[in-house]
Amino acid sequence: MSKQLLKEQIKFGQCDPNLFKQLKIVEGIENDAAIELLSKRATLMEIKKDKTVNIDDLHYYKLLLGDIIIRDNKIIALQHSDIILINKKLVEYFQQEEKQRKIENSIDILLDISVFKGLNYLQLKQLINESSFIKLNENRMIFHQGIIPTDCIILLEGQLQQFKSTEGIELILNQNRKYFAIYECLNSKPMQYNVKTISECSLIKINRQTLLKLELDLKVKKELNIDFTQFKMEIIRKKEWLRFKTKVIEDANKDLEKRRLLPKLRTQSQY
Structure with a gap:
């Protein structure tokens, strides 16, 4: 449903950037400003079943609806398909920018x-x-x-x-x-x-x-051996609880069995 909605939005030039991002139309880009610009530049190409379209170096291609195969730099539609086209250089620019931003953020974390x-x-x-x-x-x-x-x-x-x-x-x-x-x-x-x-x-x-x-x-130190005393105590405590719980259940079952074997009380007078 959301893909069909995006298709209609692109056709009428009113693409929702949030939906564009949610459907991951362009991989490797998270920046909202970049997503908004790319969503505005997106166009739609419809390919009928069994038709073939040549892939060029000018566009970034993303299948939205349908089913295709790519062979010898050609798109072959296995059924009626809708493909989103975006300027390839623009996509690559934002992907590179996103990659650099991710590297810088990661370096800050490593430091x-x-x-x-x-x-x-x-x-x-x-x-x-x-x-x-x-x-x-x-x-x-x-x-x-x-x-x-x-x-x-x-x-x-x-x-x-x-x-x-x-x-x-x-x-x-x-x-x-x-x-x-x-x-x-x-x-x-x-x-x-x-x-x-x-x-x-x-x-x-x-x-x-x-x-x-x-x-x-690298300033790598050997991992300290973890003190598992607490761990062992936890195991002992839980095992004791399980034994107690099992005994309570067994005693309750025995009591129920004894009650079942007792003569039933008469609830009606017999004359």
Whole structure:
């Protein structure tokens, strides 16, 4: 429905920038001013079923409705299709601007993390350029305890949870930490804990090879062994509670069974 609405808006030159952004017509651009300008410049191309259209270097193409395949620099419509066209150079300009803004913001975040304070601006920029930006939904596992990570992560937006789990019991260790697995990734050590998202998160993922290039300037400390005394006490406490709960249920069931076997009281007089 929203795609059909956007189609009508573009046809009549009244495109809603918010809808344009919501439908992710242009990838890699979040800036509202850029989205508004691009939405105003968008035009619509309708292709009938089985028709072919040549792709040129002047436009950015985005399928809105229908079904197409791209082959040999041609668009082939498998059914009646609507494609949005935008000036390609304009899109690339804003994508590059967005990328640069993201790099600068990421560098600011890295500078607040002690591990990266030994790196200069060019090293930080290299690190970001060789890394990837990812978005994850809530309740996604990122690291599992006991597994050796091949990447480390830096949190840009959202919230992560660091926790230990065993025998079905979880102990939350931290919900405010911004980076994970740097030491383990560099030294091929297994994770001592799990990490998962507890909200939608934006992350920087840095692979081991990139870290190794800058290893001499990174201020990486060995992860302190986590004191699991509290964790063990929690397991004991929960096990005792489960035993108590089970006993109460068993006693209640036995009592009900005894009551069931007792002679039923007569509720009507018999003469």
